[in-house]
Amino acid sequence: MPIPSPPGFGEAPVPPPGAYNKDVGQFILPYEAVRTADAPDDMLMQFLQSTYEACADNAKWDRRALERQAPVSEVIKRRRLL
Numbered sequence: 001m002p003i004p005s006p007p008g009f010g011e012a013p014v015p016p017p018g019a020y021n022k023d024v025g026q027f028i029l030p031y032e033a034v035r036t037a038d039a040p041d042d043m044l045m046q047f048l049q050s051t052y053e054a055c056a057d058n059a060k061w062d063r064r065a066l067e068r069q070a071p072v073s074e075v076i077k078r079r080r081l082l
Contacts, residue, residue: 012054
């Protein structure tokens with residue numbers, strides 16, 4: 001049985017293409033997609049950020065109140081540079 005999700009959640013543009021699994025109602029990132037990516041860390045972060053945004057936007061979360069710092073992807077990039 002699919003997990004309840006906000007309207008439009010499954011249609012959100014989340015990479016890689018076809019990541020949304022209608023049977024379970026979730027985005028799934030296949031290991032093979034990450035393993036074979038040119039930049040696996042970037043692919044993972046893009047997937048995580050875009051799934052968060054899909055849920056937050058479609059569920060109409062108050063993102064301004066929730067996001068008090070840079071997006072997770074920016075925080076990780078900064079840590080790599082330190």
